[in-house]
Amino acid sequence: MRAQRGVGIRRSGTRVDILRAAGELMLTQGYAAVTYRGVAARCGVTPGLVQYYFPTVDELFVAILESGTDDLVERLAHAAAAEQPLRAVWEYANDKDGAALLLEFMALANHRKSIGPVIGRGGERLRRALVVALEPVLERYRLGDNGIPAAAVVFLMSAIPRMIQLEESFGTVTGHGEMIALVEKYLDRVEPRKGAS
Template sequence: MASPAAERGHEVRQRLLAAAAELIPERGWAAVSTRVLAERAGVTPSVVHYHFPSLPALLNEASVGLLRQVLTEVETRLDTASTPAEAVDAMLASADAYTGADSMSRLAVEAYLAAGRDESLREQLVGVVEGFRQRLGRRLGEQGVSAPDETAAVLLAAVDGLLLHRGSGAGPDAGPVAPVLRRLVS
């Protein structure tokens, strides 16, 4: 059983991660400061550096953790897909929750942009995305899709692109796109 101090420390750490997850999409990655983050979490700025080696490390952990959670939810939907077409439909159904203007979509875009300047974040994002892509490729291979790893890469990139376009207001709904992506896996 954890001590009361350890439990309080865990709770503060979770509040800091939650505050980062709110602030990144609200203000943009570069506008999240230690002071603003601490204020949102209801702690002093020194507490941020007690729990995390740096502000970027905290932002990285918050964003990668949420992206991992989203992909885990997608995988849960994929577990019900018995055909490649159903896998496409499951991925698109998962994507329907994200308009491009919602906080999770904005957080993902901010994280991808920040990864261009932060090698550690880039490595973490690659790990999450590559892990998902490999599992999707394995699933597609088990369902008889030819070139399953390459198909998974294209399918994932297409869904990511759809979400990115939604954020700019140019993305189509999944409905018209679904038949095209189903052909990709047939």
């Protein structure tokens, strides 16, 4: 019965509001703040209504991850179709809120083992979608001629900003500026900024 109930409410505006509120709460106060009461207060509904949509808090966390992945896949499809797709992907990868939320989910996965596989599936889905979208771009730029596979470009452009944010949270900064400058130099060569000569 629970699965059937969930099918009918997946697109509910209230459900979407609850997910948004829970994600914001997690980002601003950490995963421990994501409780039925905390989410309800932020969303302006009752704790019972949050629990109606998400019978366990783990189901709420999984739904945040899955809906976030869906949104990112759509957003990255637009980025890959942009006039300067590599710069669009770099901009996405440098989204500090997105990276902070991912780090929060990684911390949560240390305590709730059901979360790790969901992070992995979502990350794999995003990465594969980006590789497929960027392969023709790299061919157009003739980067494949240099032996640079799309998967390597996607990995580097995604991993570098996240690693920088992780290290900065602990106070480690050596090499960050140089790495960002190196990527920017690469982008300037491949996708020169408009108006740059």
